Amino acid sequence: MKKPLNFGVFYAPFHPIGQDPTLALEYDLERVEALDRFGFDEAWFGEHHSGGYEIISCPEIFIAAAAQRTRRIRLGTGVVSLPYHNPWLLADRLVTLDHLTRGRLIFGAGPGALPTDAYVLGIDPVEQRRMMEESLETILALFRGEEPVTRKTDWFQLNEARLQVRPHQWPHPEVAVAAMVSPSGPRLAGKYGTSLLSLSMSAANEGFAAIGKAWGVVEEQAAKAGNPEPDRASWRVLGTMHLAETREQAIDDCTYGLQEFAGYFGGGAGFVPLAENTDGKPQSRREFVESYAQSDSVVIGTPDDAIDYIEGLLDQAGGFGTFLLLGHDWASPERTLNSYRLFAQYVIPHFKGRLAAPRASHEWAVGKREEIFGRAGEAVVKAHKQHVAETEASP
Numbered sequence: 001m002k003k004p005l006n007f008g009v010f011y012a013p014f015h016p017i018g019q020d021p022t023l024a025l026e027y028d029l030e031r032v033e034a035l036d037r038f039g040f041d042e043a044w045f046g047e048h049h050s051g052g053y054e055i056i057s058c059p060e061i062f063i064a065a066a067a068q069r070t071r072r073i074r075l076g077t078g079v080v081s082l083p084y085h086n087p088w089l090l091a092d093r094l095v096t097l098d099h100l101t102r103g104r105l106i107f108g109a110g111p112g113a114l115p116t117d118a119y120v121l122g123i124d125p126v127e128q129r130r131m132m133e134e135s136l137e138t139i140l141a142l143f144r145g146e147e148p149v150t151r152k153t154d155w156f157q158l159n160e161a162r163l164q165v166r167p168h169q170w171p172h173p174e175v176a177v178a179a180m181v182s183p184s185g186p187r188l189a190g191k192y193g194t195s196l197l198s199l200s201m202s203a204a205n206e207g208f209a210a211i212g213k214a215w216g217v218v219e220e221q222a223a224k225a226g227n228p229e230p231d232r233a234s235w236r237v238l239g240t241m242h243l244a245e246t247r248e249q250a251i252d253d254c255t256y257g258l259q260e261f262a263g264y265f266g267g268g269a270g271f272v273p274l275a276e277n278t279d280g281k282p283q284s285r286r287e288f289v290e291s292y293a294q295s296d297s298v299v300i301g302t303p304d305d306a307i308d309y310i311e312g313l314l315d316q317a318g319g320f321g322t323f324l325l326l327g328h329d330w331a332s333p334e335r336t337l338n339s340y341r342l343f344a345q346y347v348i349p350h351f352k353g354r355l356a357a358p359r360a361s362h363e364w365a366v367g368k369r370e371e372i373f374g375r376a377g378e379a380v381v382k383a384h385k386q387h388v389a390e391t392e393a394s395p
Contacts, residue, residue, distance in 0.1 A: 002353070003233060003321075004351060005310075005314075005320075005322065005323060005351040005352070006042065006322040007040050007323055007324075007343075007347075007348050007351075008035075008040055008043055008044060008074075008076075008322060008324045009031070009032075009040060009042075009043050009324065009325045009326075009327045009340070010043075010046075010078050010199070010324045010325065010326055010327060011028060011031070011032075011043065011045050011046065011056075011327035012048065012053075012056075013028050013045070013046070013054060013055070013056060014053050014054060014261060014264065014327070014328050015054075015329065016053065016260040016261070016329060017052055024055060025055070025056070028045070028062070029062075029066055030333075031043075031336070031337070031340075032066045032069070032073065033069050033070060034337050034340060034341075035340060036071055036072060036073040038340055038341060038343075038344035039344055039348060040073060040348070041073065041322065042073065042074045042075070042076055042106065042324070043073055043074075043075055043076070044075075044079075044106075044324065045059040045062045045066075045075070045076070045077065046059060046078050046079065046113075047059050047077070047079065047080055047084075048113075048114055048117065049114070049117045049120065050114060050120060051114055051116055051264075053264050054114075059077040059078065059079075059080060060077065060080075060093050060094070060097050063075040063076075063077065063097060063101065063105065064101075067100055067101040067102075067104065073104070074104045074106055075101055075105060075106065076106035076107070076108045076176065077094075077105075077107055077109075078108045078197070079108035079109050079178045079197070080107070080108065080109055080110070081110060081112035081113075081117065082110070082112075082131065082132040082136060083111060083112055083118070083121075083123055083127075083128050083131035083132055083155070084117070084121060084123075085135070086156050087135040087138040087139050087142070087151075087156060087158070088138070088149075088158050088161045091139045091142045091163060092163060092164075092165075094139075094167075094173065095165050095167050095168075096165070098167045098169055099165070099168045101168075102168065103168045103169045103173075105169070105173045106173060106175075106176060107173045107174065107175045107176070108175075108176045108177075108178060109132065109135075109136055109139075109175065109177055109178065110132065110177070110185075111132040111178075111184070112132075129182070131153075131155060132184075132188075133184075133188060134151075134155075136175075136177070136192060136194075137192065138151050138156075138158065139175075140175065140194075142161065142163050143163075143171065143172035143173075143175075144171060144172065146162070147162075148161060148162050174234075175192075175195065176194060176195035176196065176197040176236065177189045177194050177195070178199055179196060179197065179198050179214055180199050181200055183214075185198075185214075186217035186218045186221070187218075187221045189218045189221075189230070190217065190218040190220065190221025190222035190224075190225065190227070190230060191222070191224070192225075193227045193230070194234075195234035195236065196214065196215070196218055196235045196236065197236045197238075198211060198235065198236065198320075199238045200238070211313060211317045212316050214235075214317075215230075215232065215235060215318065215320075218230050218235075231321075232318070232319045232321060233320075233321035235317075235321055235322070236321065236323075236324055237313060237317060237320045237323055237324065238324045238326055239297075239309065239313065239326070240297065240298045240326040240328070241299035241300065241306055241309065241325060241326075241339075242300050242330050242335075242336075242339050243303055243305075243306055243338075243339040243342045244335070244339065244342070245302070245342070246302065247300070247302060247305070250301050250302070251286065251290060251293060252286070253330070253331035253332070253339075254289045254292075254293075254300055254330040254331055255285040255288075255289055256329075256330065256331050256332050256335070257329045257330050257331065257332075258285075258289050258330040259288050259289075260329075261329065261330060262288075262292065302342075303342050303343065303346035303347050304346075306347045307347055307350055307351075310323055323351075325340075325343070
C-alpha cells in the first residue's frame with residue numbers, strides 16, 4: 001500500500017504594513033490552532049529581523065507558545081538562519097523546545113533569506129552558505145554523539161561542548177535543510193543525511209533546486225558521502241494556493257490582500273522567489289488577481305484544482321513526502337480559514353487514501369441491496385406477523 005502524503009503550512013509569516021504586530025501574532029497562533037483541529041500534519045514558522053513584513057524573529061519562542069495551544073500537529077522552525085547563531089547555544093535551545101513540545105519539533109535550517117538581516121549583522125552573503133554548513137555539521141555532531149565537540153572557525157569557537165540534556169526525540173528531532181534556488185540545500189541534505197525542504201516554486205523548471213532536479217542532487221551527494229539511500233518521504237515541497245467553493249469566489253477572496261503581498265516581493269524583498277510576476281499593469285484589484293492566477297505555480301480556485309496541481313507536482317518530482325502550503329494574507333482571516341477547511345475536507349483525504357474504503361463499502365452495500373435488504377424486509381414482516389398471531393392467541 002502506498003504511503004499517504006502529509007500536509008502542512010509554511011508561515012514566514014507575511015503581515016502587510018499597518019497591522020498591529022500583537023494582533024498579527026495572535027492571528028498566526030489562531031491559524032495554527034485551526035490547522036491542528038483540521039488535521040494538518042505540520043506548521044512551520046520562519047526567522048526574520050528586517051523588512052517589516054515577516055515579523056517572527058524567533059521561531060523557537062513562537063513554537064513554544066503554539067505548542068501550548070495545540071495537541072498533535074508537528075511544529076517546525078522554517079527556518080533558523082544558522083549563521084546568525086552560536087551552534088551550541090542553538091542546539092541547546094532546540095533540545096529544550098523538543099521537550100516542551102513532547103517531541104513535536106522539526107528543526108528546519110537555512111543560511112538566511114533576507115540580505116538586510118545579514119547586512120545588519122555584518123555578514124557577507126557570499127559566506128552564508130559556508131557558515132551554514134559549518135554550523136549544521138556542528139549541531140548534528142552534538143545531536144548524534146555524546147563525545148565533546150571542539151570546533152574553531154572564523155566566526156565561532158567551541159571547547160569540549162556537549163548537550164547537558166539529550167533531546168526528547170530519539171536520537172534527535174528531524175532536521176530539514178532549506179532549498180530555494182541554489183543547489184546548496186540539496187547538497188547538504190544528501191551529504192549529512194537530513195530531510196529536504198524545497199521552498200521555491202517559481203524556480204520549478206530551472207536550476208538545481210528545481211523540483212524536477214533537486215532530489216537527484218540529494219541522491220548524488222548521499223552516495224558520494226557513503227550515506228544510505230535517501231527516502232523521498234523526507235522531502236517537503238512548497239506550493240502556493242487559496243481555495244474557495246468556486247474559482248470566482250477564490251478570485252474575489254484574493255482581492256483582499258494579494259496585491260500587497262506581491263508588492264512586498266516586488267519591492268524590498270523582490271529577490272525572494274516565492275511570488276509570481278504579472279504581465280502589464282492591471283487597472284483593478286480583481287484584474288490583478290486574475291492575472292496572477294494565470295501562473296502555473298499558483299492555484300486560486302477549488303479543491304479539485306488543488307488536487308490536480310499537487311498530482312502534477314508529484315509527477316514532476318517523481319514523488320515526495322509532504323506538501324506545504326505557503327501561509328499568506330491574500331484573503332481575509334475568515335476566508336483564509338475557509339480555504340484551510342476546504343483543503344482539509346477534500347484535498348487531504350484524497351491523498352491520505354481515506355475516501356476509497358467508505359466509497360467501496362457503500363457501493364458494495366448498494367450492490368447487495370436486492371439480495372440482503374429483501375431478506376431483511378422479510379424478517380421484519382415475519383416478526384410483525386408473529387407478534388400479531390401471538391397477540392390474537394392470548395386470552
